[in-house]
Amino acid sequence: MDQPEKNPTIDKVNRGLKRRYRAERRFRILGATAILTALCFLFLLFFSIVSSGYKAFEKTFIQIEVFFDPAEFTNENLAAANFPGLIKASMNSMFPEVTSRKDKKDLYYLISPGASFQLMKQVKNNPALIGQKELIWVAANDDVDMLLKGNIDRTRPESERRISDKQLGWLDTLAHDGKIKKTFNTAFFTSGDSREPELAGIWGATCGSFYTLLITLSLSFPIGVAAAVYLEEFAPKNRWTDIIEVNINNLAAVPSIVYGLLGLAVFINFFGMPRSTPLVGGLVLTLMTLPIIIIASRASLKSVPPSIREAALGIGASKMQMVAHHVLPLALPGMLTGTIIGMAHALGETAPLLMVGMVAFIVDIPHGFTDPATVLPVQIYLWADSPERAFVAKTSAAIMVLLAFLFLMNAAAVLLRKRFEIKW
Amino acid sequence: MSGKEEILSEVTTKALHKERETVGSPFVENPRMTCREVNVYYGDKKAINNVNIDIARNEVIAMIGPSGCGKSTFLRCLNRMNDTIEGCRVTGDLRLDGMDIHDKNVDVVPLRARVGMVFQKPNPFPKSIFDNVAYGPKIHGLAQNKAELDEIVERSLKKAGLWDEVKDRLTQPGTGLSGGQQQRLCIARAIAVSPEVILMDEPCSALDPIATARIEELIAELRQHYSIVIVTHSMQQAARVSQRTAYFHLGDLIEVGMTDRVFTNPRHQLTEDYITGRFG
Numbered sequence: 001m002d003q004p005e006k007n008p009t010i011d012k013v014n015r016g017l018k019r020r021y022r023a024e025r026r027f028r029i030l031g032a033t034a035i036l037t038a039l040c041f042l043f044l045l046f047f048s049i050v051s052s053g054y055k056a057f058e059k060t061f062i063q064i065e066v067f068f069d070p071a072e073f074t075n076e077n078l079a080a081a082n083f084p085g086l087i088k089a090s091m092n093s094m095f096p097e098v099t100s101r102k103d104k105k106d107l108y109y110l111i112s113p114g115a116s117f118q119l120m121k122q123v124k125n126n127p128a129l130i131g132q133k134e135l136i137w138v139a140a141n142d143d144v145d146m147l148l149k150g151n152i153d154r155t156r157p158e159s160e161r162r163i164s165d166k167q168l169g170w171l172d173t174l175a176h177d178g179k180i181k182k183t184f185n186t187a188f189f190t191s192g193d194s195r196e197p198e199l200a201g202i203w204g205a206t207c208g209s210f211y212t213l214l215i216t217l218s219l220s221f222p223i224g225v226a227a228a229v230y231l232e233e234f235a236p237k238n239r240w241t242d243i244i245e246v247n248i249n250n251l252a253a254v255p256s257i258v259y260g261l262l263g264l265a266v267f268i269n270f271f272g273m274p275r276s277t278p279l280v281g282g283l284v285l286t287l288m289t290l291p292i293i294i295i296a297s298r299a300s301l302k303s304v305p306p307s308i309r310e311a312a313l314g315i316g317a318s319k320m321q322m323v324a325h326h327v328l329p330l331a332l333p334g335m336l337t338g339t340i341i342g343m344a345h346a347l348g349e350t351a352p353l354l355m356v357g358m359v360a361f362i363v364d365i366p367h368g369f370t371d372p373a374t375v376l377p378v379q380i381y382l383w384a385d386s387p388e389r390a391f392v393a394k395t396s397a398a399i400m401v402l403l404a405f406l407f408l409m410n411a412a413a414v415l416l417r418k419r420f421e422i423k424w
Numbered sequence: 425m426s427g428k429e430e431i432l433s434e435v436t437t438k439a440l441h442k443e444r445e446t447v448g449s450p451f452v453e454n455p456r457m458t459c460r461e462v463n464v465y466y467g468d469k470k471a472i473n474n475v476n477i478d479i480a481r482n483e484v485i486a487m488i489g490p491s492g493c494g495k496s497t498f499l500r501c502l503n504r505m506n507d508t509i510e511g512c513r514v515t516g517d518l519r520l521d522g523m524d525i526h527d528k529n530v531d532v533v534p535l536r537a538r539v540g541m542v543f544q545k546p547n548p549f550p551k552s553i554f555d556n557v558a559y560g561p562k563i564h565g566l567a568q569n570k571a572e573l574d575e576i577v578e579r580s581l582k583k584a585g586l587w588d589e590v591k592d593r594l595t596q597p598g599t600g601l602s603g604g605q606q607q608r609l610c611i612a613r614a615i616a617v618s619p620e621v622i623l624m625d626e627p628c629s630a631l632d633p634i635a636t637a638r639i640e641e642l643i644a645e646l647r648q649h650y651s652i653v654i655v656t657h658s659m660q661q662a663a664r665v666s667q668r669t670a671y672f673h674l675g676d677l678i679e680v681g682m683t684d685r686v687f688t689n690p691r692h693q694l695t696e697d698y699i700t701g702r703f704g
């Protein structure tokens with residue numbers, strides 16, 4: 001039997017094989033490590049946010065007994081009625097032994113200053129309460145809240161904590177009588193900002209963000225897509241379009257605060273639009289996201305195979321029909337991806353909004369595009385800057401709300417993309 | 425041949441190189457399309473050099489020649505698809521039924537409805553089979569109602585020999601068909617708008633012999649109503665389907681004549697080299 005002839009190439013291939021596989025293994029390990037590291041950091045981030053923020057979702061209430069005296073409380077002059085007095089009277093009746101002025105002040109301190117508004121609202125909504133004796137849960141002061149959540153250390157000397165020994169005693173009595181409870185903090189999700197941590201809520205900023213992003217989306221998506229389609233499909237390729245292309249790429253890299261200054265100068269000073277409003281904020285963010293959307297849209301238009309364009313033109317579709325019927329549907333998923341990246345940027349943007357006054361302290365929930373408002377990241381910034389201990393948890397909770405907002409937005413985009421995706 | 429035709433057929437047009445003059449019979453009587461002194465440039469590069477040819481009514485004319493000689497480029501002049509290529513410039517006089525198609529005022533939309541095109545690579549839209557065929561009639565407003573549209577789609581698919589294979593799956597995506605079926609779908613799409621001329625750029629290059637035979641049968645049938653210009657690399661195919669054959673070489677139109685004559689008795693040395701396999 002004769003020996004089959006040796007193939008010299010296969011020897012060379014075999015020699016190099018080990019090295020090739022080693023390189024592949026190395027790359028795989030590198031990739032896996034990178035992903036693992038990223039996951040670790042992500043986990044750390046979520047852990048730190050959730051662990052410091054979850055407490056803000058609970059709130060402490062104190063039960064008081066109030067009598068809405070028909071002589072004092074009438075439907076007509078509710079606003080002028082003495083609700084704070086009502087609370088004081090209730091506290092006095094619970095702790096008759098407290099007599100000195102200073103002690104009384106300390107006692108009243110346990111109840112949130114917002115409690116009288118709560119009572120007023122309740123009576124307003126339910127006039128039948130007038131003339132009744134009622135047991136009502138009202139919000140406790142933020143220091144009480146902190147104490148019950150373990151953020152104030154009882155064992156430290158009295159001078160080093162914000163709750164005195166006497167107040168501790170009263171609270172213990174209340175707790176013993178079952179007049180203190182912690183429940184889910186609905187107010188956090190329904191009210192606007194406040195100087196009092198126990199009253200401050202995220203809803204105002206959420207609405208602000210919503211209105212601002214609505215303006216941003218409804219302007220930047222159509223304008224961005226139209227600009228991309230024009231540049232990619234209709235514009236002649238010459239020096240001018242090259243210059244425009246370069247400048248769009250430059251704009252995408254401009255620091256966002258510059259857009260804020262531009263917005264301040266153009267929209268507020270020149271056009272006289274109201275400051276601190278979602279309208280102006282949305283316009284500024286539109287300027288900021290437009291380049292991102294245009295660049296992403298152009299890339300996804302470029303990736304539509306030319307054979308589809310030829311097919312459409314070949315049977316006599318006009319250019320507009322070719323774009324609208326064939327190119328756009330294929331490019332839309334990519335455009336949506338670009339848009340969602342731009343919107344996520346816009347959602348997290350703070351600096352340019354500071355320049356147009358959206359950093360103002362705003363208590364009311366905005367109900368439109370021209371109501372003064374703030375947005376979630378600015379609210380986080382404001383709370384992170386506040387001295388009260390209770391705002392620490394609020395800050396983290398607000399970050400969670402911001403992230404939830406982001407997830408919702410992304411989920412909507414994914415759903416939309418699924419809807420428009422065309423199977424080949 | 426009558427005397428007049430004789431004269432017409434013996435006309436040789438002036439060309440830059442003496443040895444690259446078009447020989448044979450590029451002109452016919454009562455042509456569908458006429459092309460005179462057509463030059464095409466890609467930027468500074470000349471891809472088609474002074475081509476003169478007529479396309480007759482109800483004929484299949486095959487364009488052959490080595491790769492890169494400009495067959496596709498010339499084909500694309502006939503319905504102005506070259507407009508879509510950046511930097512491509514066409515000069516000369518091209519007429520469809522006497523109408524100058526490269527005139528500035530000519531609208532390419534109706535022109536492309538009259539001169540349809542089938543591309544080398546099947547390119548169905550990523551839509552349903554029905555929508556693929558119905559798209560042309562829809563945008564041109566050829567159907568008054570759904571029933572008419574259904575009828576056009578059915579007729580086109582039948583003509584393209586695809587109806588029996590797809591009649592139960594008209595709503596499925598056209599991209600899910602096999603390569604040969606896709607190409608026939610593209611043909612159905614092109615004939616759905618009832619063009620006068622159909623340009624086919626190597627329609628069978630990706631198909632097996634059975635699908636090829638089907639498309640050749642189809643071409644023979646379509647010839648009853650349309651003029652067909654077909655680019656092909658297969659000389660057997662050219663011999664089977666066409667009445668006339670045009671041979672291109674490096675941008676020049678070398679020889680045009682009746683297909684059997686060109687293949688049995690080429691007059692130009694380059695043509696002979698090509699069809700005998702000495703070149704390309």
Ligand SMILES: Nc1ncnc2c1ncn2[C@@H]1O[C@H](COP(=O)(O)OP(=O)(O)OP(=O)(O)O)[C@@H](O)[C@H]1O
Binds near residue numbers: 489509
């Ligand atoms: N878009 C383009 N830009 C620049 N040059 C081009 C372009 N398309 C074709 N050409 C050139 O024009 C010449 C003719 O090309 P064309 O595609 O018409 O050849 P062809 O005869 O169809 O070849 P094949 O048989 O391989 O399809 C070639 O030299 C080619 O390089």
Ligand SMILES: [Mg+2]
Binds near residue numbers: 495496497625
């Ligand atoms: Mg070609």
